[in-house]
Amino acid sequence: MKISRRTLLQITGVGTAIVAFLPRMAFASPNSLRTVRTGVQPGNKTRLVIETSQRPSYSLSYPTNQIIITLSNTSANANLVPALASGTIVRSITQAQVGDKLQIIANLSKPVSGIPKDQIMVLSPNGDNDYRLVLDFVAGQSAPAVAETNKQTQKTAPAKKYIVVIDAGHGGKDPGCIGKNGTKEKNVVLSVAKKLKTKLDAAGFQTYLTRSNDTYLKLAQRASIGEKKHADLFLSLHANANPSRAMKGFSIYTLSEKASDEEAQKLADSENAADKIEVDGFEQFSKDIRIALSALQQHAVAEMSVEYANGCAKQFKTMKITQQPGPDVRHAPFAVLRSTVPGALLELGHLSNAEEEKLLNSSAHQDKLVNAIVKSVKSYNFDV
């Protein structure tokens, strides 16, 4: 699944001009309900998605243990069977036609007092999807009064900026791996991280760096920055070293308790070794995260991470950046990826290979890497 450029522009709030040129729908033709589905999101959130043929005009109300979404000028769909995921607080969904308005009633196992504005999105059609009203909520939260309605005349989607945390690996007393000509991993990845931040900011994302200078951070601190910033995506940037100086190429990894292969395990061991310099803190953080995440949520985070990583590997191929031989995406127990935020660890190339050491130092090649990553983030399906 891909997020279209137009959807992305609208989400980031800069696509208003484009939308204005789209042919207007006749107001008389009723909107129709296509699908209703729920899913589990990181952070114990329930996601409710209502798909309609036209941009929905809606209002929300919150009777006890219910959310009622009232869609203007919309007809009920008698054949619709809501797709309800397990592990959410939505127990059932029914429809009620009230004049030309359609009420979608979500019956909840726990009360929700409101949904904050930044947790409500209207997405334009992309791929197989029509217009989607997306609501993310947790039990008990309250909504600011402004969140209640949107008018059909209002053409911009709520400006939800996706948050990306960029982690430049190593730093300070931990240089990471060192090339034959003395290039330090910590410096290369910081340079790429800063360029990546600039480009992602320009593309409408909200980004944060775990470090913006040559400082040492523990792996748990890095992961917890992703948590604190409520990141939608966490990218940890590294460069590789291999006993064989001939080995070269980019590789990408997601978190799993069991490594996909021996090489991935070795890499995780060496990247995790950064914390051996100061080991305290991680065990507790890791335990807290494990307790906070249900198995289902862990599964959702892992799935989203793999989806991103696959798309990223594809972009690197498209841009003809040398890939390390082997599978497109590998998995290993990287400590820095242990959080509720979907993410990946990118090994941008091998500093142990003389040719790649030179490339990784060149500004032009760094730009090429950054462009590939920006494309991968843009094409990642942040929504449903």
Ligand SMILES: [Zn+2]
């Ligand atoms: Zn590293």
